[in-house]
Amino acid sequence: xxxxxxxxxxxxxxxxxNVTLSCEQNLNHDAMYWYRQDPGQGLRLIYYSQIVNxxxxxxxxxxxxxxxxKKESFPxxxxxxxxNPTAFYLCASRHLAQTQETQYFGPGTxxxxx
Amino acid sequence: SQxxxxxxxxxxxxxxxxxxxxxxxxxxxxxxxWYRQNSGRGLVHLILIRSNEREKHSGRLRVTLxxxxxxxxxxxxxxxxxxxxxxFCATDAxxxxxxxxxGTGTRLQVTL
Numbered sequence: 001x002x003x004x005x006x007x008x009x010x011x012x013x014x015x016x017x018n019v020t021l022s023c024e025q026n027l028n029h030d031a032m033y034w035y036r037q038d039p040g041q042g043l044r045l046i047y048y049s050q051i052v053n054x055x056x057x058x059x060x061x062x063x064x065x066x067x068x069x070k071k072e073s074f075p076x077x078x079x080x081x082x083x084n085p086t087a088f089y090l091c092a093s094r095h096l097a098q099t100q101e102t103q104y105f106g107p108g109t110x111x112x113x114x
Numbered sequence: 115s116q117x118x119x120x121x122x123x124x125x126x127x128x129x130x131x132x133x134x135x136x137x138x139x140x141x142x143x144x145x146x147x148w149y150r151q152n153s154g155r156g157l158v159h160l161i162l163i164r165s166n167e168r169e170k171h172s173g174r175l176r177v178t179l180x181x182x183x184x185x186x187x188x189x190x191x192x193x194x195x196x197x198x199x200x201x202f203c204a205t206d207a208x209x210x211x212x213x214x215x216x217g218t219g220t221r222l223q224v225t226l
Binding site for chain 1: 118144145147149154155156157158159162202204206212213214215216217218219221
C-alpha cells in the first residue's frame with residue numbers, strides 16, 4: 001500500500017517537554033511538508049524539505065525543528081519554546097516534477113497539552 | 115500568512131442542490147488547487163487548475179479561475195450528504211518553490 005503515514009494519532013505534551021511527531025511516506029516523493037491547523041482555520045506551513053539533508057522554514061517555524069535524514073521520513077519536533085502547541089498537525093508530500101503539483105496528506109496528529 | 119480567503123465560511127444546503135464556494139488570492143500563481151477535508155482527517159486533493167486555464171471539470175466538480183480578478187470558484191453539482199466536509203483552496207504562487215498557501219476554508223453541510 002502506497003501512502004503517507006503519521007504517528008501517533010494523539011499526542012500529549014507536558015509543560016517544558018519536547019515531543020516528536022513522525023511522518024513517513026513510501027511514494028518516492030521528493031518534497032515533504034509540515035502544516036499546523038488550528039480549529040476552524042486553514043493550514044499554515046511550518047517547515048518543508050525538497051531534498052534529503054535540506055529543509056526550509058515556513059511561515060510559523062518558531063518553536064519547531066525538523067530533520068530529513070532519509071527521503072522517506074520527515075519528523076517534526078515541537079520544542080518547549082512553542083508556547084501554544086495545541087493543534088492538528090498535518091504532513092504532506094509531493095513529487096517536484098512541474099506536472100505533479102498535487103500534495104498528498106497523512107491522516108494527522110492531534111497534539112494536546114496536559 | 116494565508117493567501118486565500120474563502121467565501122462563504124459556512125454553507126448549508128439540501129441534498130441534490132448545487133454548492134458554490136469562492137476563493138480570492140493576492141499574488142501571481144502557477145496553479146490553484148482545491149482540497150477537501152473530512153472532520154479530523156487529512157486533506158484530499160480534488161482538482162487543479164493552471165494559470166492559463168479558465169475552467170476545468172472533474173465528475174460533479176467544476177472549477178473556474180479568473181486571474182485578472184485573482185479569484186476562483188468551486189461548484190459541486192447535485193450535492194450528496196457524503197459531500198459534507200471542509201473545502202480549501204490552495205495557491206502555488208510564482209517563485210515559491212513548490213509551496214502551497216491555503217485559504218481559510220468553507221464548511222459545507224449537506225442535509226438529507
